[in-house]
Amino acid sequence: MLFLIAFVGAAIIALVLWKAMSSGGPQVPQPPRRPTTGSGRPRVNGPDDDPDFLRQLDEKVRRREDPPGA
Numbered sequence: 001m002l003f004l005i006a007f008v009g010a011a012i013i014a015l016v017l018w019k020a021m022s023s024g025g026p027q028v029p030q031p032p033r034r035p036t037t038g039s040g041r042p043r044v045n046g047p048d049d050d051p052d053f054l055r056q057l058d059e060k061v062r063r064r065e066d067p068p069g070a
Contacts, residue, residue, distance in 0.1 A: 048054070
């Protein structure tokens, strides 16, 4: 009976130590989630909805010597 009580006590102490050690570590940031539709599938954005694409396009136009329409 004493062996069973010691085993349960050791298991509880191990669980408490494991929780304490895992919460103190560095938190790894999760990548941003893509917007989803109601069905859980990722919503497809067009290029005109993507701010990175629009920024890159603006930079390309500014780098050109003859902008469109000139």
